[in-house]
Amino acid sequence: MSEEKSLNFIEEIIEADLESGKYKTILTRFPPEPNGYLHIGHAKSICLNFGLGLKYGGKTNLRFDDTNPVKEETEYVDSIKEDVQWLGFNWEKELYASDYFEQLYLFAVDLIKKGLAYVDDSSAEEIASLKGTPTVPGMDSANRSRTIDENLQLFAQMKAGKYADGEKVLRAKIDMASPNMHMRDPLLYRIKHAHHHRTGDAWCIYPMYDFAHGQSDSIENITHSICTLEFIPHRELYDWMIDKLEIFPSQQYEFARLNMTYTVMSKRKLLQLVTEGHVQSWDDPRMPTISGMRRRGFTAESIRTFCDKIGVARRENMIDFSLLEFCLREDLNKSALRVMGVLDPLKLIITNYPDGQTEELVSENGPDEAYGTRIVPFSKELWVEREDFMEEAAKKWFRLAPGAAVRLKSAYIIKCDGFTKDANGIVNEIHCSYLPETKSGHDTSGMSVKGTIHWVSVTHAVPAEVRLYERLFKVENPAAEDGDFKEYINEDSLKIISNAWVEHSLLSGTTATRYQFLRKGYFCLDKESAASKLVFNRTVTLKDAWSKEVKKH
């Protein structure tokens, strides 16, 4: 009651249904086809359906819409279950449309007996040409007037395997002149002599979406069947089936699917990215798949927050990728361990520091005291970030440059005295002197500097590979551009750094550990990482006011 947040349109419907007594409790479902991996668009649907169940004390089923055996595989079933669980949701029942094949077959027989379905011998082409167009009414098939007995016999023979693929179909008898193309005698069953991932070879006829989905909802007593906008034209048929079959009246509601800038969101396109090698796999960290995002280091919490923030409505949308990044950073900032890692190393020598000496300095692990501290070794030679040094300081430059002073995080203030270059004219060493009285936590100097930089001790550092990811596409909406969407792929979306140095403490992490490399971004261990060779993914950068400053000039 204290929650003032306004309801989305589906919540309004549910509250009205609960209040009127239409339902005592609600039952929703998340109904993926197991023909690919789940992506962030599915996450919106998952959060919606499971969220509604949770919010209103109802339940949510996970139902696999597995009515097309040639596209579906157990591998996908497994990944979908893993992804839903990872997102933090528990389903009431794990169900399959294929569980209902027998019941669905009986429904079809019922329809035939009622004179509302018939077997058609027409080819796919003939059916298409008789269908008409949106502006031209269709025409009846010659088989439309078959007797009920004949239809019953033919359908039984279809089931028995008497016919080859495509030889016959079962159609609903509705209205070939309907303005809704889906009502022009839609196909109910087609013949496919194919192996099904669950029913094996038990069936050679398979129900179409329109004869499986709504009926499955009804069998399960789903109260609110939520799908995306493109199914609006199917709703008339959905209702027709329930009416004619006289079964539980589930109701379909549609919302707008998620679109996000700089990525694509269709399984077909994502599949192409994988099969054509534009990315490595479905869980490539650049992919908008749940598994890709998980591997990249996204937290389930951040994805849930994102889905909550984008809302649920019925108009087309294009969400800024930056909103997702905002939700990610907001969550990671609360929990990521603060560590130091140098991605583009440049050697810094503290000329007045004793040779061979090591100090154990203390550095904080997290955003607040509760995270405690750890020891970070310090010595005469350090790796620092190459981009933290300029031969000639720019305006507003707070970092290293000849004559400039900076603080080494958790260590000392140092002053840059000079640098050397290699034979190619590339800077290879920076020479600095440190101020012993500026030791972190014990600073008695009263000095203050504008810049603080991260570092790792050369003799103590651990080598690591770091993978940096950029957006996968160069344009906001690749699907809407002229030509093939793949022309807009960002060829520089993956940058592999093989010579990074990180602090020793990173040897003890797991893939579940979230790190903030100070000043560089949020990172996590990749699944390919090993003790012998650490591999990190950059989940997301930190916001960077300096790079904006640079771009301005």
Place this chain on the structure above:
RNA sequence: UGGGUUAUGGUGUAAUGGUAACACAACAGAUUUUGAUUCUGUCUUUCUAGGUUCGAAUCCUAGUAACCCAACCA
């Protein structure tokens, strides 16, 4: 004989006839041993034209634009 759906700042989402608000983005500034975080502030909105009303984002009329529908896919 076409039908359906949707229009609110740069992007999303609210406001259910009564002060157009919240978040992201952008832009300024303060704090900072992360140019991060945090904090403060600025910026821009009801598709168009009529109408009803004391009062319209909301109701009415007529337009306009975008998206969806003619797979033996889901």
